[in-house]
Amino acid sequence: KAGVTQTPRYLIKTRGQQVTLSCSPISGHRSVSWYQQTPGQGLQFLFEYFSETQRNKGNFPGRFSGRQFSNSRSEMNVSTLELGDSALYLCASFLLPGQGQETQYFGPGTRLLVL
């Protein structure tokens, strides 16, 4: 089975622009989570989606949004980019939302640099 795919792998944007990142989960997985990784804040939870519905959201401003499509693929969008949004954005896929015991499989990430 192919793993989690994230596109693009690298991205350079300027302040004020917006960006859309894509995540394709493992075939058969219906849930996707997004995390932001920065040197200062570490790994922080952004959102969780299942069946096109956002089930959980982290403590990020409204500039961060996401969605999930009927084929379980997910996108996240960041509008009005700030320098502090420079980070590695990781997507994780898992079979179904459970009670926390589901193994989350991570993609390679999209590295975003905001200039």
Add this chain to the structure above:
Amino acid sequence: AQSVTQLDSQVPVFEEAPVELRCNYSSSVSVYLFWYVQYPNQGLQLLLKYLSGSTLVESINGFEAEFNKSQTSFHLRKPSVHISDTAEYFCAVIDTGFQKLVFGTGTRLLVSP
């Protein structure tokens, strides 16, 4: 709120030496515990997890971790490390009922010959 503390930001060790990476969590409820490894320019890979049952869990590449409820710890150990174990290791916890991982700040394991 859940939190995870990884006491060591960096652990240097010589090849074939034993290593322990420390992890403590704060929780008043049942938790699931995980160790993930991140190699340079890659995503996270699950190393091992504790859900229930035996408090000692093992990975296929020789790592093991022991869940200690009284000390709220989940330390990762390996009796003999290899150069290829050089990576960053993250301890994480999930509140049962949710799928949100709360990560520690990571420990960089540096294995030298």
